[in-house]
Amino acid sequence: METLTTISVPLGQQSYSIAIGQGLHQRLHELYPARASQRGYVIASDNLAELFGAPVLHSLRLAGWDVDLLTVPDGESAKTIEIAGTLCRQLAQSGLDRGAVLFALGGGAVGDLVGFVASIYMRGIDFVQLPTTLLAQADASVGGKVAVDLPEGKNLVGAFHQPSAVFMDTHALRTLPVRHLRAGMAEVVKHAVIADIDLFSYIESQLDDILAVDAEALKHLLARNCQIKVDIVTQDPLDKGVRSLLNLGHTIGHAVEAATEEWEIHHGEAVAFGMLVEGRLAVQRGICAESALERLRRLLQRLGFEADVDSVDLEQARAALRRDKKIADGVLRLPLMFDVGDARMVDDVTVEQLDAVLCETLRDDARLL
Known part of the structure; x- marks a missing residue:
């Protein structure tokens, strides 16, 4: 099994680690186990849900997660107040509480959107970054800047909300155009x-x-x-x-x-x-x-x-x-x-x-x- 490269992000109570390696989507059961009956949602774009949704859900369920999948539009078009609101309503309707975790599976836009939703739902819940593009792995998934866009400009509504972990599966980059x-x-x-x-x-x-x-x-x-x-x-x-x-x-x-x-x-x-x-x-x-x-x-x-x-x-x-x-x-x-x-x-x-x-x-x- 390939050795992971791990980078620590020391931010006091908001500290977390970045793991880099191949095949991490299939290793989430060992890398990020759930507490007893812990719930969550994997949120991905429609295209990436088809590519990576099944193995990620399978691995998380092996780790004890009670987890399901929600999808959003592809790309920057997903980063709107309206879609963020729809996601919040879906979480509320499912009875998700403050112990739940959101998993952002996709590129920078999905990470921004899911992180923003995590920052505002019930005044803040945990989220995990599962970036699948080089842009997201190199930049957007690290640092805790989360936001959605307005017609007047990009990232005008946002927050600082650090992820609880980042898992960079370099194998996912093979699917990129x-x-x-x-x-x-x-x-x-x-x-x-x-x-x-x-x-x-x-x-x-x-x-x-x-x-x-x-x-x-x-x-x-x-x-x-x-x-x-x-x-x-x-x-x-x-x-x-x-x-x-x-x-x-x-x-x-x-x-x-x-x-x-x-x-x-x-x-x-x-x-x-x-x-x-x-x-x-x-x-x-x-x-x-x-x-x-x-x-x-x-x-x-x-x-x-x-x-x-x-x-x-x-x-x-x-x-x-x-x-x-x-x-x-x-x-x-x-x-x-x-x-x-x-x-x-x-x-x-x-x-x-x-x-x-x-x-x-x-x-x-x-x-x-």
């Missing part, structure tokens, strides 16, 4: 740009094995990636300071996501584009060398993103940017790249500066990358 795998890599690259030039170099040298879903390459990648995020989150669990570094690429990325029909650009693709736009601003401000930005651009180009700017409504993107929840008095405290492996917070970026570099980039580039 290549576009989703590449998009997930954007979040890993982001963490490397923030804090680890060695991880960045590893990605450069091992990218072919990573995209071929090599088990050992992925386990090493995810372990180092998650440790970077854990080190930051444990310093600042409520996002009041250093955790803001993890927003690298996201200010522009969220604006671009919101400016396409039906979330046509994937989150990772938008973050990759956001890193380049914000990197361009860093170069213009004289805090980052052009060579560092070009090194980042070359790696992102090797990932082969499919999205292009024809799908982005510039005026919608600009409007979404101006609604960003981090703006105070027209100024953003924004993470910017100083070098590969070195991102820092910059306190005096105006909305006008960021708007200008967004417009320049969308005008000059034929593709997002």
Whole structure:
């Protein structure tokens, strides 16, 4: 049996562990046993319920869980107040109490939604992350940020609610369409740009094995990636300071996501584009060398993103940017790249500066990358 890689997230009473390895969906009976008669629900998107629902339910029931399955729509469309409310009503109608646990089986959107429901149902119950996409394993499942969207913007209604455990089954990544795998890599690259030039170099040298879903390459990648995020989150669990570094690429990325029909650009693709736009601003401000930005651009180009700017409504993107929840008095405290492996917070970026570099980039580039 394969040895697990385990990473601790030390947050006092909210501490938990991240387990990384192959076949974890079939090992939940040994990894997460139930207390006597403990109830729960596995919540998954329709597609992922077909792929992974049966083995996860079987393994949990072997562990003593009284557990059933609820499904939600696929992707970002599930992250609404309405669907969260429907789930809460289903939990209440089933008689679920505060000792119950929700299991979020799927990508980042399902994890966000289920975590949000867990944070508000009966003023908070436990939930477990079972991320099945690289984006969710690399980023969304770790750190306790949970939210749903509004028509006015992404993640505008949310909470901080840490999971009680995270189980990353790398075997699940073999089912991913290549576009989703590449998009997930954007979040890993982001963490490397923030804090680890060695991880960045590893990605450069091992990218072919990573995209071929090599088990050992992925386990090493995810372990180092998650440790970077854990080190930051444990310093600042409520996002009041250093955790803001993890927003690298996201200010522009969220604006671009919101400016396409039906979330046509994937989150990772938008973050990759956001890193380049914000990197361009860093170069213009004289805090980052052009060579560092070009090194980042070359790696992102090797990932082969499919999205292009024809799908982005510039005026919608600009409007979404101006609604960003981090703006105070027209100024953003924004993470910017100083070098590969070195991102820092910059306190005096105006909305006008960021708007200008967004417009320049969308005008000059034929593709997002």
